[in-house]
Amino acid sequence: MLTFCGPAFGQIRSEENLLGQMNVITTAVPFLTITPDARAAAMGDVGVATTPDAASIHWNPGKLSFIKEDGGVSMSAAPWLRQLVPDVWLYYLSGYKKVGLKKRSAVSGSLRYFTLGDIQFTDNQGNPLGSDEPKEFAFDGSYSTMLSDNLSVGVAIRFINSRLTSGTFNGVDIRPGLSGSGDIGIYWKDEDIKIGDRKYNYALGLALTNMGSKMTYTNDAERDFIPINMRIGTFWETQIDEYNRIGIAVDFNKLMVPSPQPVYAKDTLGNDIVDKDGNRQIENWETSDQPVVAGMFNSFYDAPAGFREELKEYTTSIGLEYWYADEFAFRTGYFRESDTKGGRNYMTLGIGLRYQVFGLDVAYLRPFAQRHPLENTLRFSLSFNIDEFKNQNATGQ
Numbered sequence: 001m002l003t004f005c006g007p008a009f010g011q012i013r014s015e016e017n018l019l020g021q022m023n024v025i026t027t028a029v030p031f032l033t034i035t036p037d038a039r040a041a042a043m044g045d046v047g048v049a050t051t052p053d054a055a056s057i058h059w060n061p062g063k064l065s066f067i068k069e070d071g072g073v074s075m076s077a078a079p080w081l082r083q084l085v086p087d088v089w090l091y092y093l094s095g096y097k098k099v100g101l102k103k104r105s106a107v108s109g110s111l112r113y114f115t116l117g118d119i120q121f122t123d124n125q126g127n128p129l130g131s132d133e134p135k136e137f138a139f140d141g142s143y144s145t146m147l148s149d150n151l152s153v154g155v156a157i158r159f160i161n162s163r164l165t166s167g168t169f170n171g172v173d174i175r176p177g178l179s180g181s182g183d184i185g186i187y188w189k190d191e192d193i194k195i196g197d198r199k200y201n202y203a204l205g206l207a208l209t210n211m212g213s214k215m216t217y218t219n220d221a222e223r224d225f226i227p228i229n230m231r232i233g234t235f236w237e238t239q240i241d242e243y244n245r246i247g248i249a250v251d252f253n254k255l256m257v258p259s260p261q262p263v264y265a266k267d268t269l270g271n272d273i274v275d276k277d278g279n280r281q282i283e284n285w286e287t288s289d290q291p292v293v294a295g296m297f298n299s300f301y302d303a304p305a306g307f308r309e310e311l312k313e314y315t316t317s318i319g320l321e322y323w324y325a326d327e328f329a330f331r332t333g334y335f336r337e338s339d340t341k342g343g344r345n346y347m348t349l350g351i352g353l354r355y356q357v358f359g360l361d362v363a364y365l366r367p368f369a370q371r372h373p374l375e376n377t378l379r380f381s382l383s384f385n386i387d388e389f390k391n392q393n394a395t396g397q
Contacts, residue, residue, distance in 0.1 A: 018305035019340075024341055027255070029138075029179070031090065031138075036092035038352075042331035042351075042363035043320065043350070046235075047251065048060045049203045050319075054072045054383055058092075058094070060206075060207040062184075062205070065145050069098075072386055074095070076380065078380070080114075083372070083375050089115050091112070091114075091115075094111075095109060100145065104146040105145040109140060111139050114136040116136075116164075118133050119131060119132055121165070140183075142157075150189060153184070154187070155182065157180070157181075158180065158183070160178065164217060176217070181211055181228075198238055201236070201237040203235045205234070206232045207230070209228070210228050210229055212228070214292060227257065228257055230253070231251055231254075243324055245323040247321045248321075249319045249320075253314065255299070255313065258299055260286060263283050263286050288302075313338070315341075316335070328352070329353075329361075330351055346366055349364045350362055357386075359384075360380075362381075363378065364377070
């Protein structure tokens with residue numbers, strides 16, 4: 001008993017010490033995880049199970065076959081990290097078209113462009129080395145089809161280009177990072193659920209996104225994971241009366257990327273350095289270099305502090321959407337991330353307007369922390385309903 005209890009006690013103490021440590025999972029091209037459209041942004045970054053729209057390729061390609069309109073286009077823009085820098089922008093263009101027998105399938109595409117503004121480079125002594133304007137972009141294409149009246153599945157492929165800088169720095173040749181990835185999404189909905197006298201639309205969604213190769217910016221064999229991601233969520237919606245409709249969505253999100261592991265400090269004899277409580281001192285954190293598929297599976301149980309830390313790697317998004325006469329929308333939401341995994345905690349607000357063939361959505365983000373880099377973030381989306389445009393032309397309006 002003493003033989004087994006001793007190591008168990010030491011492991012518990014070690015996990016207790018690690019549980020409160022800051023251990024953020026970082027990846028290459030994090031711009032792929034930024035919410036591009038204002039509708040989802042106003043609802044706390046939910047989107048895997050909400051009603052489909054032109055930006056659904058980002059959230060869940062499986063949703064698009066259930067979209068009601070025949071085709072549409074959406075354009076979005078957002079100034080990013082405006083509290084830190086003045087010229088960082090994210091632009092997003094997406095569109096879709098219903099295809100196939102009885103229009104039970106849909107194709108979609110999108111282009112995401114991220115510019116980091118003008119950056120001044122210096123050497124270790126602070127001497128100027130010139131300036132550059134880093135740019136990143138990703139181009140997607142997707143196909144979605146209905147497997148039944150309630151279930152659909154979709155797949156997407158993506159090309160990623162990340163040009164942070166170019167040239168030679170400290171003898172190292174810098175080149176654009178290139179990668180390819182794929183998504184798969186499943187969407188299930190039921191519009192005939194009754195609770196009491198009220199009818200509800202209910203949906204579930206699951207999406208695995210950015211499953212692809214690692215990225216490097218040099219000739220070095222060491223490569224970084226891209227943000228492979230899993231999102232699962234649900235959406236409830238009900239028609240209150242002839243004019244009023246309300247929906248509530250909840251998403252859970254996890255990066256399927258290995259957790260950084262602690263590197264413990266050693267003394268000159270190679271022994272662990274411990275504090276007065278017997279906990280080993282952490283010198284730094286090291287990112288795993290395991291293969292992509294192994295890293296995806298191991299990410300569910302590799303947190304250094306065990307299961308409790310693993311739970312902290314999930315973020316939670318809650319969103320509410322209210323529509324009046326399908327013309328005006330009010331939205332709000334909440335996003336939460338553990339303090340040891342990045343600490344993003346904020347509320348969101350937004351509105352939406354629909355007039356004939358056009359739609360406008362605006363989102364506002366307000367962190368709970370003071371002087372946060374995301375403070376007062378605004379996002380704008382303009383959508384165009386091709387189906388409604390054709391109808392108006394046919395009637396001469």
